[in-house]
Amino acid sequence: MSLSHDQIRRIVKLARIAIRPEESEAVRARLSCVLALVDELRAVDTTGVEPMSHAVDVGQRLRRDEVSEQDNHAVYQSVAPAVQENLYLVPKVIE
Amino acid sequence: MLDATLAELSAALAAKRVSSVELTGAFLDRVRKLNPDLNAFITVDRERSLAQARAADAKRAHGDAGPLTGIPVALKDIYCTKGQRTTCGSRMLEHFISPYDAHVVEQLERAGAVALGKCNMDEFAMGSSNENSYFGPVRNPWDRRRVPGGSSGGSAAAVAARMAPAATGTDTGGSVRQPAAFSGVCGLRPTYGLVSRYGLIAFASSLDQAGPIARSAADLALLLNVMAGFDARDSTSLDRPKEDYTENLEMRMGGLRIGLPAEYFGEGIEPGVRMAVEAAVAWFEAQGARRVELELSRTKLAVPAYYVIAPAEASSNLARFDGVRYGYRAKEYSDLVDMYCRTRAEAFGAEVKQRILVGTYVLSHGYYDAYYLQAQKVRRLIAQDFSLAFEKCDVILGPTAPTTAFEIGAKAGDPVQMYLGDIFTIPAALAGLPALSIPCGFDEKGLPVGLQLMGEHFSEATLLGAAHRYQQATEWHKRIPKETPL
Numbered sequence: 001m002s003l004s005h006d007q008i009r010r011i012v013k014l015a016r017i018a019i020r021p022e023e024s025e026a027v028r029a030r031l032s033c034v035l036a037l038v039d040e041l042r043a044v045d046t047t048g049v050e051p052m053s054h055a056v057d058v059g060q061r062l063r064r065d066e067v068s069e070q071d072n073h074a075v076y077q078s079v080a081p082a083v084q085e086n087l088y089l090v091p092k093v094i095e
Numbered sequence: 096m097l098d099a100t101l102a103e104l105s106a107a108l109a110a111k112r113v114s115s116v117e118l119t120g121a122f123l124d125r126v127r128k129l130n131p132d133l134n135a136f137i138t139v140d141r142e143r144s145l146a147q148a149r150a151a152d153a154k155r156a157h158g159d160a161g162p163l164t165g166i167p168v169a170l171k172d173i174y175c176t177k178g179q180r181t182t183c184g185s186r187m188l189e190h191f192i193s194p195y196d197a198h199v200v201e202q203l204e205r206a207g208a209v210a211l212g213k214c215n216m217d218e219f220a221m222g223s224s225n226e227n228s229y230f231g232p233v234r235n236p237w238d239r240r241r242v243p244g245g246s247s248g249g250s251a252a253a254v255a256a257r258m259a260p261a262a263t264g265t266d267t268g269g270s271v272r273q274p275a276a277f278s279g280v281c282g283l284r285p286t287y288g289l290v291s292r293y294g295l296i297a298f299a300s301s302l303d304q305a306g307p308i309a310r311s312a313a314d315l316a317l318l319l320n321v322m323a324g325f326d327a328r329d330s331t332s333l334d335r336p337k338e339d340y341t342e343n344l345e346m347r348m349g350g351l352r353i354g355l356p357a358e359y360f361g362e363g364i365e366p367g368v369r370m371a372v373e374a375a376v377a378w379f380e381a382q383g384a385r386r387v388e389l390e391l392s393r394t395k396l397a398v399p400a401y402y403v404i405a406p407a408e409a410s411s412n413l414a415r416f417d418g419v420r421y422g423y424r425a426k427e428y429s430d431l432v433d434m435y436c437r438t439r440a441e442a443f444g445a446e447v448k449q450r451i452l453v454g455t456y457v458l459s460h461g462y463y464d465a466y467y468l469q470a471q472k473v474r475r476l477i478a479q480d481f482s483l484a485f486e487k488c489d490v491i492l493g494p495t496a497p498t499t500a501f502e503i504g505a506k507a508g509d510p511v512q513m514y515l516g517d518i519f520t521i522p523a524a525l526a527g528l529p530a531l532s533i534p535c536g537f538d539e540k541g542l543p544v545g546l547q548l549m550g551e552h553f554s555e556a557t558l559l560g561a562a563h564r565y566q567q568a569t570e571w572h573k574r575i576p577k578e579t580p581l
Contacts, residue, residue, distance in 0.1 A: 007456075015410065015455040016417070017448055018436035027452070030510060034453050037511050038399040041469050044476075051471035052478060054301050054331070055287035055527025056552070061330060075194045081424035088419050091431045 002032045096121055097257045097581055101166060101314040104260060108155065108165045115155070115165030119148035119209050122167045126212065126258045129579055133234045135243075135252040137172050138180050139212035147209040154207050162317050164207030169259035171250045172213035173220055174200050174305075175294040183296045184218040184228040184246075187422045187442035197294025198326045199263060199305055206321045211259050215249030218444045219413065220270055220298045222246050223513055224506065227446045232503055236576035237279060237542055241500040244274030250308045251278035256579040261309040261318055267298050268401050269495075269520025271306040272532040276495035276545020279534045281562070281572060282308045283315045284520075286552045287527035288333035290319075291326030299408035300331075302401075302524050311572055312533060312562035316340035319555060338556060346560030349383035352488040358394040359493030359519055367538025372494045375535040375546045378565065379492070387488040393477050397521040400477065402514055403457050403470035404525075410454025413447070449510065478526040485551045490561055493519055495532040495545030523549045533562045534571040543571070 003011075008028050012019050019027055073086060082089035096118060099107070107113045123141050130136050144167065151165035175181045175193035177200075182188045200210065217227040225233040225248025233248040235241040236256040243252040247264030251274035254262050264271040266284035275282030283306045290305040297303060307318035320341065325334040355376065360369065380386055418424035418438030425437035443451070457466035484491065496516055506513045523530040528549055535546035546565075548558045566572050575581060 003456075011452050011456050011459070012436075014459060015451050016414075016432070016435040016439055017443070017451065018433075018440040027449075030449055031452055031456070033509075033511055034402060034449070034514075035456070037514065038403050038453075038457075038466065038470070040399045041396065041403065041473055042465065044396060044469070044473055046469060046472035046476070049472040049475050051468050052475035053471055055525070056331075056333070058288070058331075058333070061327075061334075063327070072194070076420075079192055079194060079421045081418060081422075090419055091428065091434055093431050 003028055003035065097125060098575065099260070100311055101163070101260055101309065101317050104166050105162050109160065115148040115151040115209060116145060118165065119144050119167050119211070122211060122259060129256055129258055132239065133236060133252055133256060134231050135215055135233050135249040135256065135258060136169070136212045137182055137184070137215050137230050137249070140179065143179065144209055144211055147204070151207045151209055161206050163203070163321055165209065166261070167209045167211040167259060168203055169211040169214050169250060169253045169262040170200065171216050171247050171262065171264050173216060173265055173296045174263060175296070176200055176210060176213065179213070181213065182230070184216040184230060185442065185444065185447070186229045187416050189229065189423065191422055195294060198291035198328065199322050200294065202321050202324065208321070214247070214253055214262060217246035217248065218447050219296065219409070220246040220265055220267055221409070221446050221450055223269070223273055223516055225249065225274070226503060226507060227444055229444060235278060235500050236579045238500065239578055241502050241542070242277065244277030244500065246270040247308060248274045251275050251280055251282065254278070254280045254308050254310060255576055257575065257581060261307060261314055263305060263322070264308045265295060265303060265305050266524065267302045267405060268524050269517045271308060272495050272520050272530060272545070272547060273517065275308055275532040276543065277500040279543030279574065279576065280308055280310055281312055281315055281531065281533045282306060283319065283531040283555070284523065284529060285319060285323060285555055286529045288331050289323045291324070291329040291332045293326055293328040297412040299405040300412060301408060302405060311566055312531070312559045313341070313344055315531065316344060316559045340556055340559055343556040343560040344563040346557070346564065348379065348561070348564055351379070351384040351490065351561065352387050353379050353384045354387045354389040354484055354488030354491040356389040356391040356394065356484070356491060356493060358391050364494060364497045365499065365538065368494050368497065368499060368544050371536025371538070371544035372546055375565065376492055378568065382564070389484050389488065389491070391480050391484060391522070393473070393480055394518065394522060396473050397477055397525055398514055398518055400470045400473040401517070401521045401525060402453070403466050404474065406450040406454035407458050407467050408454070410451045410458065413451055416442070474525045477522055481522070481526045481528060489550070489557060491549040493547050495519060495547040499538045499540065499542035499544060519547060528552060529555045529558055531558050531562060533566065536571055
């Protein structure tokens with residue numbers, strides 16, 4: 001199937017990936033090409049087939065409801081682009 | 096020493112014919128010599144590796160050495176290593192220093208193995224040629240104009256070129272087996288859940304599995320013994336008794352039922368690949384294995400199903416790269432959303448962006464049922480076909496890939512052509528089955544051909560045993576690439 005430029009604009013917005021206007025056609029062409037490949041799935045009769053969401057059918061393992069993690073914020077924040085007073089810094093969202 | 100098996104290295108270390116420091120130094124020297132050309136490693140830290148080697152020598156002096164103690168193992172750069180750069184082949188993580196070790200890295204360290212360096216790979220493990228790395232393509236040691244396969248291309252090339260005796264990889268749709276085939280080495284994708292993914296940067300979580308790359312099936316068994324095992328930090332890790340994968344290596348071949356799916360020997364297979372694989376099949380039959388003709392008629396649906404499921408999961412997993420908590424952040428932006436969008440636009444490569452966009456689309460409102468749910472249903476059908484097949488046979492044999500290594504750039508313009516090359520490795524990944532690739536010959540261009548063995552869940556010992564018996568009788572896995580002589 002072939003995507004429109006409007007659809008491309010919607011997808012890149014959802015995916016939070018900026019594309020330049022001159023890239024739009026190349027992105028559209030490549031995505032359309034991949035979607036043409038996966039369109040083969042539509043013709044398969046899957047009536048009554050349970051979707052397989054995982055490679056092995058095992059249930060979710062539960063752990064005891066108690067604190068097991070140590071406080072690692074300092075080491076984890078040491079690799080962040082911008083941190084101040086234990087907080088991640090991002091551009092101002094509210095004026 | 097550079098050409099020795101893990102068992103031989105282990106014996107040499109035990110007999111004090113060589114120390115781990117000497118051995119590690121020799122491999123590091125080889126990396127220094129060959130890497131400028133092959134580009135198989137992204138990060139090498141000589142002092143870090145030698146410190147681990149000294150610790151391994153001390154461990155041995157204390158008398159608590161295991162089979163891997165003192166042996167250097169290269170790590171795909173998707174494995175987090177504490178205090179060391181872990182890039183995942185991406186600009187996004189170019190300067191990322193991991194705050195912790197992956198479970199497999201811990202296990203290898205506990206066994207006394209020496210981490211030799213971080214291997215090049217397709218960005219975020221998305222690719223079949225290693226051309227998608229931010230750090231440049233890896234070159235195939237058999238022919239430098241060609242790709243080594245991907246996404247664990249650096250790991251496979253490093254082992255092929257004797258820059259490392261073994262390496263780790265990850266396999267989402269074939270990323271251990273296909274580069275092993277293209278580079279003339281051995282690679283195993285274990286049963287889903289057998290090896291913990293804790294500390295592996297996630298691509299498609301219902302498919303990702305870690306596996307070893309080495310030069311023989313016996314070496315794969317030694318590595319799997321250390322890599323496999325329950326880990327509560329990976330919610331998909333399976334809690335089951337530990338196995339010794341070296342125990343069954345001398346298995347009897349008589350009566351082994353080998354399944355041959357017609358679809359794996361049909362059109363689109365290069366003649367050189369077909370000839371080598373058919374000769375291997377004939378060898379198994381000559382040993383008393385019984386041939387079982389199979390049909391896996393949905394094989395051709397595996398590629399489209401995978402290229403819905405994997406991008407969908409990737410679009411979700413890679414949402415974490417937003418320029419806030421780790422990794423790259425764009426220098427200029429107008430507001431928060433613009434920061435996300437520019438960060439991701441600047442730091443993800445073209446293939447990664449394309450897969451995120453495909454994944455976003457198939458999960459978006461109005462398309463979820465038609466694509467994602469339908470792909471999961473087709474996945475179920477493919478898995479059921481394998482279950483039926485394994486009632487009739489013990490091992491399925493076929494080519495790992497329809498072609499041998501192609502030239503760098505040959506498929507770069509056409510994503511679908513690249514994807515279709517994964518047709519024989521994707522099905523086992525979708526079904527969560529173990530599968531391995533071993534060298535079984537060379538084509539008319541002198542390029543290695545990979546033989547794939549697939550088995551039922553937890554049949555690693557059978558696959559490794561069958562592969563080992565084949566390697567006792569053949570020399571394909573012992574050949575050294577002519578472009579990287581010792």
